[in-house]
Amino acid sequence: MTAPITIESLDIQGFRAYLDSQSFSFRKGNKPSSLAIFAPNAKGKSSLVDAFEYFFSTDATLERLGRREAQSQAGRTALAHVRAQEKNVSPQVMFKFRQGSEQIKETRGIPSSGGLPLVAERVLAATKVPFVIHGYDLRGFVEASAEIRYRELAAWFSLDPLLSVQRNLRALQREVKGKVDSQSEADERLRDLRRVTTGEVSSWHEPAICEWFNTSILSALDDSLTLEEISETDPTYSMLVERKEEEDKQVGLASMDTLTRQIESLSTTAMHDQGTDDGLLASLEKIISDYESAVAEEANERSKASQSVFNDVWSKAHSLLEMDGHEFDSCPVCDTEFKSTPHGSPHAVLVSLNDKLGMLAAYRDADAKLRAATERATKGKETVASALDSLGIGLSDAGHGDCADQCAAYRGELDLWTLGQPLPESRELLQALSSVHTLIDTARQRLVAGQGESTYANAVKSILELLQIKADLGRIHRFDKEHQNLNEELVRQANSIETAIVGHTRQLISQLETDVNSLYQSIQGTAGVENPVTILLQMSDDDAANQQQVRLVIDYASNRQGVAPTGYLSDSQIHSLALALRLAAIRTFNTDAPIIVLDDVVTSYDADHRKCIASTLAEKFAGFQILVVTHDEQFFNLLRDHLPQSGWAFRRITNLDPDFGPVFADHHTSDEEIDSKLADGITAGEKIRQAEEEWLLKISREFGVSVRIREIERPYQYDRSELAGALAGFLKEQKLAPPAMPGIANSFLDSLQSGVVENFVSHFSDNPYRSSSVGDERTRWTEFKLFRELFVCPKCGRSRFSRPWQLKKPVCRHESCQTPFEFQATLSTVGDPP
């Protein structure tokens, strides 16, 4: 069994709401962990879900954006942060996954080059059910048609190959049945029957056919004869064949036919009825042509192998040089150094020997071919000579003496001809034979016409045609019968296969159904309640075509069984049903990659149901890595209460900074990041302001300063001046005055309160039109760090504080210290600002 795939981390930059790089860990210690994120609307929480969707999208986009971007600046264009290019940020989404001990990191840039990341392919292969669940499209499966639902279930259960089997089996049955039902071949033969019987008989009924034959054909020839069956064994048939031969002899047709066959066997294809074979003369020409080619090839190979006398020497030298383990510098026979030979090395000599021995082999082949061609030519000449002799006698007997003479003359030329000479010219002989052939054919037609319709030849011809039709119809009948049997067997086997597939599908669906009910009751908080609503996934019992449907119904009450959920369940119940279905499917099928992304799935729930969902996730999905994003603070707090802190991280987005991205409550801008930017001469003003605000919030929290509760708008973010004012007021009240900072005229806290640091320039100059510079920022940053370092424990030097409610002054947070906070009198430890 392979280890499941889990997420290690996700890094985003320049993507959707995220401009600067932010990292999200999905690991606590050495275990996979889950993450819940709360944010008010439009603070960038969905961008995190978008990162998942984009990374796993085969189209490299988000479903709601689509692929089109021309004109509208939408589609894939909307994937990148609007300021990414301006700030020189490469938009990308980077995931780290782990499978067993293997860590897999892959980045998908925007736009995406190439296809799906390989690791995304691996995760998708391990997940049958889409694991990103958007609250807004949850109901789709519940409200889909039975066919669509079946298709989706089939994909989850990997039933696609079975669907293909079912589809192909049905198509095959249709095709085979169509062929079985087709009568075209038999119809064609029955048309022939009608033609032969001059329209008298249209179906194969042998007595009727014999009756027609006896009446229409035989009675005119010999009314004592009767055909009993259409068969070669019928005595009348034998009698008719004999009389036909007799008839042919009487009218000279037999000798004409013999002579015609003899001429055709000698002549070229043009005079053949079939037109497929060459006559003997043409064959001889081809044989002689092949012979000439063989002669040329043999001569060629012979010249190449003219040094064949060295064959034995070459063979022995070849064996010697091929011996393993021997390196010769010089010839073992004559001591000539190889490097002084034209070849230069033993290897080159070996190659040359291979060539020479190869040539000898080719010569041997050519010689064998020539011998065979010679034999064929000799035999061909004899065959033609013999045929000319026979034909000459036949022509002479039939009164075609001139043509017989031409045959004899050609025969004489052929006797004198020897191999290697051009074959005697046969054109004149062929012309003469053609003329005789035409004469004989004309005479034959005249004879046949003179006989009239009532001839034994016509009678035999009719029977032969009827025999062929009978044989064909018998063959067609046997084929049809076998085809029909196979069709019936096909239907039987196909039904067995269909039944097995449907049974398998029912079994799988039943398993899912159980889990759906369990999760639905859990989400609804009705587990253990008597007669709860039962969800049923039902396959149709109708014919095979309708079996590819799954009805989703509920047993709502004893008198409302198998009813549509939309008619009885409330909106939130349908939502629960949809959520239960997706979660059950994921729990059942995605065990190889136990990942779930829940995007705002609690919109339509009351507090109790939210609690139930939180409990359900805690109890039933402990083995899953889950990303929950929600704008519902109550749900977020419920998750914190119900889910184990050891396996979950909970983060709040407090602000969406257009120059940075979503700002999390626990966000900490690092000194190193700002130092690095300033060292590179890059403006870090925004980061410095952010760092100042983060520190202000932290110290205000730890000192327990009083902040006035604001009006409802902007309830999630404190203003810097408001925090600075509160901190200044607190320090003043506690008589904690920060020591003056050398070289700086104004008080840092005062500057924060008055807001002048919003423009760094004004901090150092009274001229509001002077533009900022990196140098100004560097000065300001140094000054801030000096000021921040004033807030350390006077005893242990630590910088974390707390102020329990009964104390007036904050104390060092370290358990073994807890020294009340005081500013140190001098700045000796801080050093002078530049």
Add this chain to the structure above:
Amino acid sequence: MDDGIPTTEQLVSDIIEELRADPDTDQVLIDILSEHVVKMDPKSSAVADAATLIENLARQRGEQDL
């Protein structure tokens, strides 16, 4: 998923074996079906190929009936 339920591939194989074990089954026909249609990755010409083979089989058996 429940280990008692076979995979799709296993199911296809089981169906064929079960039919083969049935003495009433036409073995040549089930061979044609398993070779072309009842399989995980049929060719696009699977149906036409199987239909032709069935037709040829009927023809061959018709000849043997003589």
